[in-house]
Amino acid sequence: MNIDMIRAAADRAKGHVRRTPLLNSPFLDEIAGRRVWVKPECLQHTGSFKFRGAWSALSALPSAQRAKGVIAYSSGNHAQGVALAAKMHGAPAVIVMPEDSPRLKIANTRAYGAEVVLYDRANESREEIGAALAEERGLTLIKPYDEPQVIAGQGTTGLEIAQQAAEAGIEEAQVIVCCGGGGLTSGIALALEGEAPGFRVRPAEPEGFDDAARSLVSGQIERNASALGSICDAIVTPAPGELTFPIMQRLVGPGLVVRDDEALQAMGHAFNRLKLVAEPGGAVALAAALFRGGEIDGDDVIVTISGGNVDADMFARALQTLG
Amino acid sequence: MNIDMIRAAADRAKGHVRRTPLLNSPFLDEIAGRRVWVKPECLQHTGSFKFRGAWSALSALPSAQRAKGVIAYSSGNHAQGVALAAKMHGAPAVIVMPEDSPRLKIANTRAYGAEVVLYDRANESREEIGAALAEERGLTLIKPYDEPQVIAGQGTTGLEIAQQAAEAGIEEAQVIVCCGGGGLTSGIALALEGEAPGFRVRPAEPEGFDDAARSLVSGQIERNASALGSICDAIVTPAPGELTFPIMQRLVGPGLVVRDDEALQAMGHAFNRLKLVAEPGGAVALAAALFRGGEIDGDDVIVTISGGNVDADMFARALQTLG
Numbered sequence: 001m002n003i004d005m006i007r008a009a010a011d012r013a014k015g016h017v018r019r020t021p022l023l024n025s026p027f028l029d030e031i032a033g034r035r036v037w038v039k040p041e042c043l044q045h046t047g048s049f050k051f052r053g054a055w056s057a058l059s060a061l062p063s064a065q066r067a068k069g070v071i072a073y074s075s076g077n078h079a080q081g082v083a084l085a086a087k088m089h090g091a092p093a094v095i096v097m098p099e100d101s102p103r104l105k106i107a108n109t110r111a112y113g114a115e116v117v118l119y120d121r122a123n124e125s126r127e128e129i130g131a132a133l134a135e136e137r138g139l140t141l142i143k144p145y146d147e148p149q150v151i152a153g154q155g156t157t158g159l160e161i162a163q164q165a166a167e168a169g170i171e172e173a174q175v176i177v178c179c180g181g182g183g184l185t186s187g188i189a190l191a192l193e194g195e196a197p198g199f200r201v202r203p204a205e206p207e208g209f210d211d212a213a214r215s216l217v218s219g220q221i222e223r224n225a226s227a228l229g230s231i232c233d234a235i236v237t238p239a240p241g242e243l244t245f246p247i248m249q250r251l252v253g254p255g256l257v258v259r260d261d262e263a264l265q266a267m268g269h270a271f272n273r274l275k276l277v278a279e280p281g282g283a284v285a286l287a288a289a290l291f292r293g294g295e296i297d298g299d300d301v302i303v304t305i306s307g308g309n310v311d312a313d314m315f316a317r318a319l320q321t322l323g
Numbered sequence: 324m325n326i327d328m329i330r331a332a333a334d335r336a337k338g339h340v341r342r343t344p345l346l347n348s349p350f351l352d353e354i355a356g357r358r359v360w361v362k363p364e365c366l367q368h369t370g371s372f373k374f375r376g377a378w379s380a381l382s383a384l385p386s387a388q389r390a391k392g393v394i395a396y397s398s399g400n401h402a403q404g405v406a407l408a409a410k411m412h413g414a415p416a417v418i419v420m421p422e423d424s425p426r427l428k429i430a431n432t433r434a435y436g437a438e439v440v441l442y443d444r445a446n447e448s449r450e451e452i453g454a455a456l457a458e459e460r461g462l463t464l465i466k467p468y469d470e471p472q473v474i475a476g477q478g479t480t481g482l483e484i485a486q487q488a489a490e491a492g493i494e495e496a497q498v499i500v501c502c503g504g505g506g507l508t509s510g511i512a513l514a515l516e517g518e519a520p521g522f523r524v525r526p527a528e529p530e531g532f533d534d535a536a537r538s539l540v541s542g543q544i545e546r547n548a549s550a551l552g553s554i555c556d557a558i559v560t561p562a563p564g565e566l567t568f569p570i571m572q573r574l575v576g577p578g579l580v581v582r583d584d585e586a587l588q589a590m591g592h593a594f595n596r597l598k599l600v601a602e603p604g605g606a607v608a609l610a611a612a613l614f615r616g617g618e619i620d621g622d623d624v625i626v627t628i629s630g631g632n633v634d635a636d637m638f639a640r641a642l643q644t645l646g
Contacts, residue, residue, distance in 0.1 A: 015490075018344065018346075019344075020344070021341065021342075021343070021344060021366065023341075023366065026407075026434065026435070027434065030434075040598075042598040043344065043346065043597075043598055043599075047598050084349075111349065111350065111353075112349070167338075268635075271600055271635075271638070272635075274366075275363075275365040275366055275370050275599060275600040275601075275631030276366075276598060276599070276600065277594055277598040277599065277600065278598075308598030312591075312594075312595075312642040312643070312645045315594070315642060316639055316642055319635040319638060319639055320635070322635045
């Protein structure tokens with residue numbers, strides 16, 4: 001896993017993955033007490049950075065293997081990313097989702113061209129169902145973060161940040177990244193290590209689901225007590241990955257932790273000042289920049305908005321914080 | 324007024340005006356029955372395309388004249404554009420606003436560094452107040468659309484559309500533009516005349532305020548019965564401009580007209596599928612693409628989202644259309 005893989009992923013992505021802009025607002029700067037730069041991956045295809053990793057993984061497969069199809073387990077952004085990346089490659093995609101997933105997510109994943117296979121979370125194992133399907137049809141499993149080509153794809157975000165920050169004259173900055181399994185965090189860190197050595201990556205997580213922050217402190221992979229119960233569900237995973245954590249340990253930290261109400265407030269500010277729709281998990285890095293300034297150094301902070309797949313009810317809650 | 328002025332405005336804008344992306348979504352394509360491409364000027368500085376024209380006008384002034392300052396009459400997006408463009412040039416700006424303007428708009432305009440002069444709409448004339456201030460301080464008036472350098476600045480949107488559409492392989496398209504006084508519409512039309520002759524600009528307006536559409540039919544400048552009463556207030560003006568209308572008459576039309584409820588629905592789709600915040604007036608072009616397909620030709624339609632300065636209450640109404 002190195003920056004050459006990220007550069008190769010960026011080459012394969014040209015013309016297919018969106019180059020998202022780097023945005024700012026004097027109003028956000030005022031709240032944060034420093035310049036705040038926002039990388040809005042909510043504007044990526046399928047509404048999250050996950051499309052980058054999915055495109056990278058699909059485009060790296062030998063064409064005969066890709067033609068047989070891919071499979072992923074996910075009820076969220078990774079599923080949509082894999083579904084659309086497969087469709088754009090003309091490859092079949094099977095997404096294994098819990099049968100109690102929100103109907104809108106199932107419909108969206110199908111609309112991106114995937115076959116959705118539902119399972120009963122209480123009585124069935126998605127791994128067994130997936131393994132049987134993969135065996136039967138010769139499908140390739142695309143893991144959500146512990147997969148080198150997925151990390152390389154997420155890392156293309158970092159290459160763009162390095163270039164856009166240089167254009168804005170930023171030589172030193174902390175880069176706060178919304179962190180789940182660590183694919184985006186470790187990918188950006190690897191890219192910036194090579195391209196912008198004055199930058200330091202800081203993972204951001206919701207309170208109570210700060211496995212990355214705790215793992216970085218203890219030096220070993222720590223798990224969350226539960227994977228359920230946060231409004232920031234898009235970035236909640238059981239623990240950092242086996243591949244992502246060593247990269248994070250070498251290059252990243254310390255972690256930043258924000259409350260759910262701060263994530264909602266950050267969504268309100270993104271609406272008001274950037275005209276962007278952020279999902280709660282996608283807003284934790286901005287929330288850290290706005291409300292955890294005492295834990296951040298320097299004149300410039302760069303944050304990811306990792307996704308914008310939020311329903312109207314939750315977004316209405318964020319709007320209410322603007323009162 | 325010609326494309327060379329637009330190209331010169333684009334040169335002056337480099338590094339200061341945002342190059343907004345060109346976005347799409349398979350879900351919007353499905354509703355429209357053709358490919359829909361969105362130019363989101365809500366992501367521009369100050370949340371609307373008006374910053375382009377303001378930057379162009381400020382940057383075109385001789386530096387000694389600029390240093391004395393500029394003045395604008397506006398309670399909306401033009402005011403914010405002029406205020407920030409002046410601040411970034413280190414020039415004073417005076418904005419004359421009705422004293423019953425929403426406090427948030429007054430506060431935002433001040434936050435961008437402008438001096439706000441309030442007047443009583445019933446008993447005072449903004450022109451008299453402005454003329455007195457301009458005379459006293461040597462300020463230059465920046466008109467919102469009937470001003471060549473403002474039209475040139477708005478036209479830079481068209482240069483970007485031409486380039487981005489070419490990259491996407493689009494050779495023929497109708498380009499629907501949210502239309503108020505016609506600065507953006509005529510500027511884009513001039514740019515595309517030179518850069519993308521297969522493109523045709525169509526102005527979009529709210530029902531009851533379709534002065535541009537009616538003027539294009541009658542061949543002379545027609546006025547709206549009222550300038551008040553539309554939720555699409557950001558793009559409602561009394562009539563097309565003296566400079567903009569001849570350009571529109573030569574290059575643009577026929578007009579498209581949408582209802583307020585369709586603009587709200589389009590805002591909901593922009594939220595859901597593009598992760599963008601559109602204001603009602605900024606959503607009329609997208610609404611036309613989605614709901615007036617029978618009046619549009621071709622496989623590709625390009626629409627502007629001209630701004631995103633909408634308050635939480637109005638946005639909540641748009642979210643309710645998603646039901």
